[in-house]
Amino acid sequence: MALMQSADTRYSKPVLVAVNKPFDDEDGLQALRSHPLFRNLRPRDLENLIQQSRRLRLGHHQLLYRQDMPAHHFFFVISGRLRLYRLDSSGIDRTLDSIAPGDCFAEVMIYADPPRYACYAEALKSSEVLMIPVKAYRELLDQHPEYAQAALSHYAKRAVTRFHDLEIMTVQNARDRLIRYLIDLLPNGTEQGGEVELPLPKCLVASRLAMQPETFSRILADLKSNGLVRVNRSKLFISDPQRLIEISQ
Amino acid sequence: MALMQSADTRYSKPVLVAVNKPFDDEDGLQALRSHPLFRNLRPRDLENLIQQSRRLRLGHHQLLYRQDMPAHHFFFVISGRLRLYRLDSSGIDRTLDSIAPGDCFAEVMIYADPPRYACYAEALKSSEVLMIPVKAYRELLDQHPEYAQAALSHYAKRAVTRFHDLEIMTVQNARDRLIRYLIDLLPNGTEQGGEVELPLPKCLVASRLAMQPETFSRILADLKSNGLVRVNRSKLFISDPQRLIEISQ
DNA sequence: CTGAGTAATTGACTTAACTCAAAGATTAGT
DNA sequence: ACTAATCTTTGAGTTAAGTCAATTACTCAG
Numbered sequence: 001m002a003l004m005q006s007a008d009t010r011y012s013k014p015v016l017v018a019v020n021k022p023f024d025d026e027d028g029l030q031a032l033r034s035h036p037l038f039r040n041l042r043p044r045d046l047e048n049l050i051q052q053s054r055r056l057r058l059g060h061h062q063l064l065y066r067q068d069m070p071a072h073h074f075f076f077v078i079s080g081r082l083r084l085y086r087l088d089s090s091g092i093d094r095t096l097d098s099i100a101p102g103d104c105f106a107e108v109m110i111y112a113d114p115p116r117y118a119c120y121a122e123a124l125k126s127s128e129v130l131m132i133p134v135k136a137y138r139e140l141l142d143q144h145p146e147y148a149q150a151a152l153s154h155y156a157k158r159a160v161t162r163f164h165d166l167e168i169m170t171v172q173n174a175r176d177r178l179i180r181y182l183i184d185l186l187p188n189g190t191e192q193g194g195e196v197e198l199p200l201p202k203c204l205v206a207s208r209l210a211m212q213p214e215t216f217s218r219i220l221a222d223l224k225s226n227g228l229v230r231v232n233r234s235k236l237f238i239s240d241p242q243r244l245i246e247i248s249q
Numbered sequence: 250m251a252l253m254q255s256a257d258t259r260y261s262k263p264v265l266v267a268v269n270k271p272f273d274d275e276d277g278l279q280a281l282r283s284h285p286l287f288r289n290l291r292p293r294d295l296e297n298l299i300q301q302s303r304r305l306r307l308g309h310h311q312l313l314y315r316q317d318m319p320a321h322h323f324f325f326v327i328s329g330r331l332r333l334y335r336l337d338s339s340g341i342d343r344t345l346d347s348i349a350p351g352d353c354f355a356e357v358m359i360y361a362d363p364p365r366y367a368c369y370a371e372a373l374k375s376s377e378v379l380m381i382p383v384k385a386y387r388e389l390l391d392q393h394p395e396y397a398q399a400a401l402s403h404y405a406k407r408a409v410t411r412f413h414d415l416e417i418m419t420v421q422n423a424r425d426r427l428i429r430y431l432i433d434l435l436p437n438g439t440e441q442g443g444e445v446e447l448p449l450p451k452c453l454v455a456s457r458l459a460m461q462p463e464t465f466s467r468i469l470a471d472l473k474s475n476g477l478v479r480v481n482r483s484k485l486f487i488s489d490p491q492r493l494i495e496i497s498q
Numbered sequence: 499c500t501g502a503g504t505a506a507t508t509g510a511c512t513t514a515a516c517t518c519a520a521a522g523a524t525t526a527g528t
Numbered sequence: 529a530c531t532a533a534t535c536t537t538t539g540a541g542t543t544a545a546g547t548c549a550a551t552t553a554c555t556c557a558g
Contacts (some may be wrong), residue, residue, distance in 0.1 A: 060526075060527095086416050088420075089494060089495075089497075090497075094416065094419040094420070095419070096412065096415055096416060096419065108405045108408045108409060109405075110401070110405070111398070111401040111402040111404070111405035112402075112405050112406070112409060113402060113405075113406075118409055118412055118413065119412070119416075125526095141397075141398075141401075142398075145394025145395055145397055146394055148390075148394055148397030148398070148400075148401060149360070149390075149391075149397070151397075151401055152359070152360040152390075152397060152400055152401060152404065153360040153361075153362060155360070155401065155404035155405065155408060156357045156358075156359070156360035156361045156362075156404065157361070157362075158408050159357045159404060159407050159408050159411060160357060160361060160367055162408060162411035162412055162414075162415060163345065163367050163368070163411055164367065165411075165415050166345055166411060166414050166415050166418060167335050167343065167345060167368075169415060169418030169419065169459060170343040170344070170345065170418065170456065170457065170458075170459045171337075171343070171459065172459050172460070172461075172545095172546085173514075173515090173546090174514080174515065175514090201534090201535065201536090202535075202536065203534090203535060203536075207419070208419065209419075210418060210419045210420065210421050211421070211515075211516090212421075212515075212516060212517080213535080213536070213537090214515090214516075214517085214536090214537080214538085215514090215515055215516075216536095217536060217537055217538080218515090218537085218538085221537075221538085233524080245338055246338075248338075248339075309556090421515095421516085422516090422544070422545090423544080423545065424544090450504095450505070450506090451505075451506065452504095452505065452506075460545075460546090461545075461546060461547080462505080462506070462507090463506090463507080463508085463545090463546075463547085464544090464545055464546075465506095466506060466507055466508080467507085467508085467545090470507080470508085482554085
């Protein structure tokens with residue numbers, strides 16, 4: 001399994017010391033300004049925080065941090081896409097989350113004690129992230145306690161999401177897990193249909209849902225043959241979510 | 250399946266309107282005072298918060314709140330034990346967490362938007378909880394922003410735990426999921442052995458781990474016959490966690 | 499202490515999902 | 529555009545886990 005070696009063999013560059021280019025442009029920082037963790041900051045404070053941060057470019061499959069590494073930074077995705085995963089003792093790679101541009105990750109490290117990354121993070125394609133010192137954000141919160149509310153409600157939202165993810169995983173059969181996962185990806189809720197883009201390659205969605213890639217492929221083929229989804233590469237079109245839900249019983 | 254009817258048939262009492270007795274004794278509030286969310290509060294503030302709270306007694310299997318109900322309170326467990334679960338469209342009951350005395354739950358509702366419970370909560374045996382108005386705690390944080398740090402680090406811890414729970418569920422086979430679950434219950438880490446008490450009846454641990462009770466029972470019997478665990482009711486003795494971990498590959 | 503009701507175990511059987519293998523399709527990098 | 533690598537699909541055979549059913553063991557209220 002190719003994934004097994006990913007963390008240790010495939011990446012020669014030292015982790016977290018990727019080249020940073022001077023911080024002269026504003027691309028991608030518009031999204032930062034509207035992120036819940038940052039949008040309430042006074043411009044001065046935000047600028048100061050950005051000054052203390054570094055922009056990192058990550059290549060395809062490049063590792064950003066390792067599980068259990070001391071965590072001095074959290075991250076904001078400017079472009080590309082990343083994935084969070086863990087490796088167990090037998091080297092099996094288990095995908096836990098994928099992160100899109102405009103999202104933060106490892107932000108929980110701001111208040112984690114001890115601050116150690118709970119998983120590996122790697123770029124799924126060439127990506128840019130803003131690497132924000134945990135200390136800097138924390139000092140900002142200490143100086144301006146009124147900023148805490150944004151952080152609290154962000155953390156609350158994160159906790160609810162994780163809880164929901166956990167719920168999907170207590171679904172006992174692979175087909176229903178996949179259906180639940182797809183329904184959750186639907187942008188406009190379960191009433192209308194819509195197009196869904198898988199945030200990960202299919203083999204990693206399979207890993208995320210605790211099934212084999214072959215099983216994933218077969219289930220999708222089956223849903224397709226029943227007219228429940230229309231598949232185009234990593235884009236799925238779901239015309240009737242309600243019917244999908246009924247199927248998953 | 251008896252569980253299927255639990256939320257709708259078995260409980261006749263209206264939810265969240267259980268009798269509250271006058272708040273004259275201090276039993277169980279010692280634990281409250283040392284909980285991360287409360288231990289930093291000035292005595293006056295804590296007293297005030299408690300004044301606005303109610304103590305609820307819950308009977309065996311009594312429902313405390315329902316999934317999707319507007320959430321005006323969060324809870325601290327004084328005695329007994331509760332369980333959080335969800336019901337899906339087909340009525341299947343899926344256990345997501347169990348809560349012991351000294352723990353808080355639904356505290357994420359303080360900053361959730363909209364504040365709606367993400368699951369059902371019921372007492373597993375007769376229990377007492379403190380029902381704290383979300384509004385009261387929130388006002389406290391607004392008045393004393395310095396309290397926010399405790400809340401943030403509590404939320405961070407919660408998020409890490411949920412992430413870890415999710416990780417267990419991405420383990421693909423039932424045996425390894427159970428082993429991982431047991432290891433995590435071990436109080437003294439994975440080096441030394443120890444006794445573990447299942448926080449839920451076995452059939453609910455099975456539900457939490459996305460397997461059938463029969464499967465749970467068979468796996469445990471197998472571990473037992475291999476001398477890996479010693480079972481006594483809901484207490485398990487694990488002499489050599491290291492060996493258990495090796496087995497789970 | 500006792501009995502009703504629930505929970506746990508065990509057996510026999512069935513099915514869903516995994517494994518291995520090989521062929522196609524897609525993607526990334528030159 | 530081309531090639532190499534990786535991902536995806538499909539098939540065939542095997543195994544893990546689910547289902548159904550029956551028995552035994554607990555638990556708790558009276």
